[in-house]
Amino acid sequence: MTKPVQPDDSYLRAVSAATERAVATAAPIRSDHAGADEVLRAEVEKWVDVHADDLVALSRDLHAHPEEAFAEHRSAGQAAELLRRHGCDVEVGVGGLDTALRASVGSAGPHVAVLAEYDALPGIGHGCGHNIICSAAVGGFLAAASAVSATGGRVSLLGTPAEEGGGGKEHLARAGLFDDVDAVVMLHPFSHDIATHPFLGRRQVEVVFHGVAAHAAAQPFMGRNALDAVVATYQGVAALRQHMPSTDRVHGIITDGGKRPNVVPDRAAALFYVRSAEPGSLRDLASRIEAIAHGAASMTGCGVELNWDNNPAYLPIRHNDELAARWAEHQARRGRTSLPRGVVPEYLTGSTDLGNISYRVPAIHPMIGLGDPNLALHTEEFAAAAGGPAGDRAVLDGAVGLALTTVDYLTDAALREAVDAEFQAAGGTLDVPGYFD
Secondary structure, eight states, X not given: OOSOOOOOOHHHHHHHHHHHHHHHHOOOOOOSOOOSOHHHHHHHHHHHHHTHHHHHHHHHHHXXXXXXXXXXXXXXXXXXXXXXXXXXXXXXXGGGOTTOEEEEEEOSSXXXXXXXXOOXXXXXXXXXXXXXXHHHHHHHHHHHHTTHHHHOSEEEEEEOOOTXXXXXXXXXXXXXXXXXXXXXXXXXXXXXXXXXXXXXXXXXXXXXXXXXXXXXXXXGGGOBOHHHHHHHHHHHHHHHGGGSOTTOEEEEEEEEOOSOTTBOOSEEEEEEEEEESSHHHHHHHHHHHHHHHHHHHHHHTOEEEEEEOSSXXXXXXXXXXXXXXXXXXXXXXXXXXOBOTTSSOTTSOOOOTHHHHHTTSOEEOOEEEOSOTTOOTTSHHHHHHXXXXXXXXXXXXXXXXXXXXXXXXXXXXXXXHHHHHHHHHTTOOOOTTTTTO
């Protein structure tokens, strides 16, 4: 056998069918708050429709020129150019990151930040649709900014690099860029429209074992095999999986297994991603991985070092349901039904650095569908959809949703109070940088 056995897809097909039945009967999300008045909402929505060509052109351009994390110089430049064409002052290189940007309109009062992402994936390009995120964010910011004289308050656009593993938002938060922000809105393309879809927290750890080299044939008894320690760790993690919550994930690769078969490896290493649905359970799961690695070191006579989070850890998202309900109402006016949590299987998820921001200020991260319920993130099929007509529509509908949710927050004091009350009831602000110390 030279070719792999392809996985059977009967389970996926059954889940897909059940999901579509649930989608068809899901009740629409309703908000308890009025938000902005209809005249203002119509003006903001009209701004997006009038400038649709600019927004779609930006999305298409970013899609055609993908750039990876921390190297998004052209992408940030294109977004900044469009902002300047519409009269905005733009700072590029904020927060110590060359490809981060910021634009702000307004002054005193409540402050909403609209977040853009624009990094792509190696090989696949925009298989996560960040071209849509960026263009919708730019459009949402500009549309909301066009009404700030009527709403009062302040609206900012933050271009946040390196969501794909680099933790750009956490770097910007530590640089103080969210210190005066009261609420954060952004979106993400997906297979379905969902107002509040869970994202897992994620940590990464490099486990390095140090053994004693020896001739593997002549004197193996004089060696201490670092590769054995890595294999024992890998198998220990595999045994742990049956005792983890079904939402949690641990996956890893062996990055160093020695140099030659006839030499007992004196160094071996593995890299693991550790994901969990709650901050506390992520911390607990990380401690269990550490215990496995130390056990493997003890049983093989090797030394071990664990290097956690060479880029910032990601916390799971804490969605603000009050803000998300306003998003859902505005998507309905664009012909979309933004589903509540749990209709689409929650295991269809990943991790995002927006989670870190959501423990500092109230935040939303709704999913906007690309018209195909079978699309999967980080695939060539998703990249194709993100650069096609479905992606164009998501840019415009998303820009309207972000803009109107922002305008609602700026104009409706009762909504702001409810958003803050929900945030405080969920635990309030968390010391994100020190949480895993």
